[in-house]
Amino acid sequence: MQLQQMYQEIILDHYKNPHGRGLRDPFDAESHQINPTCGDEVTLRVRLDGGTVADVSYDGQGCSISQASTSVLTDLVVGRPLTEAFEKMDAFVELMQGRGRIEPDEDVLEDGIAFAGVAKYPARVKCALLGWMAFKDAVARSEGAQA
């Protein structure tokens, strides 16, 4: 059934038990992103340590897809070099914009591959990308602040 394809157990697990949730100090930059069609929002902070993502913390309210994908994001990027974090982000964005035709690489996206089914629902792609857009924006802000 299509519904189970979309709402993989992994997604529901992250939704019910989100990783890294809650806003933490210290941080270098914060981004607030809104999905104007549904009102979902996320506030996300990043702390960089040299070229490494030292911490990502977030708070927000939204559907299972937006909340779970932000939880997966923290698993994927925290502790990694920024370049690697961006590679993962690009892979995730490509997966979500692929209309369900892209075979995700589990080595790169880990739990993120569970969102492959979401990519078949154009109306939900924005939900899955909300936290990632906040991450991208927060990093840009912190780099701007450091430059």
Added chain:
Amino acid sequence: MTTTAAPLDVAAVRADFPILGRTVREGKRLVYLDSGATSQRPRQVLDAERAFLETANAAVHRGAHQLAEEATDEYEGARAKIASFVGVGFDEVVFTKNATEGVNLVAYAMGNASVAGPEAARFRIGPGDEIVVTEMEHHANLVPWQQLAQRTGATLRWFGVTDEGRLDLSDVDGLITPRTKVVAFTHQSNVLGTVNPVRVLADRARAVGALTVLDACQSVPHSPVDFRALGVDFAVFSGHKMLGPSGVGVLYGRRELLEALPPFLTGGSMIEMVRMASSTFAPPPQRFEAGVPMTSQAVALGAAVDYLSAVGMDRVAAHEHLLTEAALRGLAEIPGVRVVGPLDVVDRGGAVSFVIDGIHAHDAGQVLDSLGIAVRVGHHCAWPLHRRMDAAATVRASFYLYNTLDEVATLLDGVREAQRFFGVA
């Protein structure tokens, strides 16, 4: 509401709507409960638009050839039908691309009044003047007024909403005062279903010399509406929510007001005399219809009005009343479901919005969609109202003349299924 009419024959109505016969999501029967966003169109409307295009299409109000004449007659004939449907004169109906444009037309024309002649003095607005709206407005009847206030220095004020989802009318005289220039409010909330006491607000507005602008998008399609009897100065509604095409909406304005109102969009068709340095403008409604207008859409909206009139708006309203009552009763029986809006059907239309504990509206909508049920999820372009009602987003089922009690039952089953799926039952 009149209940003397024989009940609506929903099977006969459904047979007129080809789209209702299709399946969605792996063979599920379509249960279309999103008419508050856009309604479906019967064959009669589709045929009327096609027939116009196949036999009489031409640019209206220009050209002297036979097609131009016939197209103009059909376009103006549609205007007359639509005007009579809402109890007003044909020259008090302006075609716009949608209701949003209708509200903007009034707001921008009022802004333009400061540089127009003395006849437009009553529309002038500036610092010290007040614009009154309500917390339950669709963004289309809120943002244009925010912008007008910003452009002119006027102050925006608003009626609050009670926990039940009714307008808080405890201070009508304090909100609508001699400083008020415009009172803009919805006839029927697109989220709560609440039907507002138009006369109370219109009478108070008239007493202090303020203009009223009624958002009738959710009332005109669903019940008998007479703008003259309601006593409003302006009103807007859209074609696509009342069995007609998208791309056509209606602005009603009282004749003497339209005659004095400066234009919003300018250009061809709306002029009286043009010289290189300046121009004068045509009388209404042409003054407000710059450029070649939507024509087949207006003609098809005329056919939609014919269709609704043949069914009878009393019957439509009574039918939706039954569906709404069943939905409210059924939702009340499901633990963990909260209806956002009045829980009874008194002064209430067929938009039923609700939240399910532990399930985001998007997720609930996805489960319903997998069962073939089309509902709206989100804030339905009424974000401040959602904030007021403590809901980030709601699921909205909205009914129309082609919906059935079976479909209401399917919706209720779907809500229970969503609770099972997300483990919150």
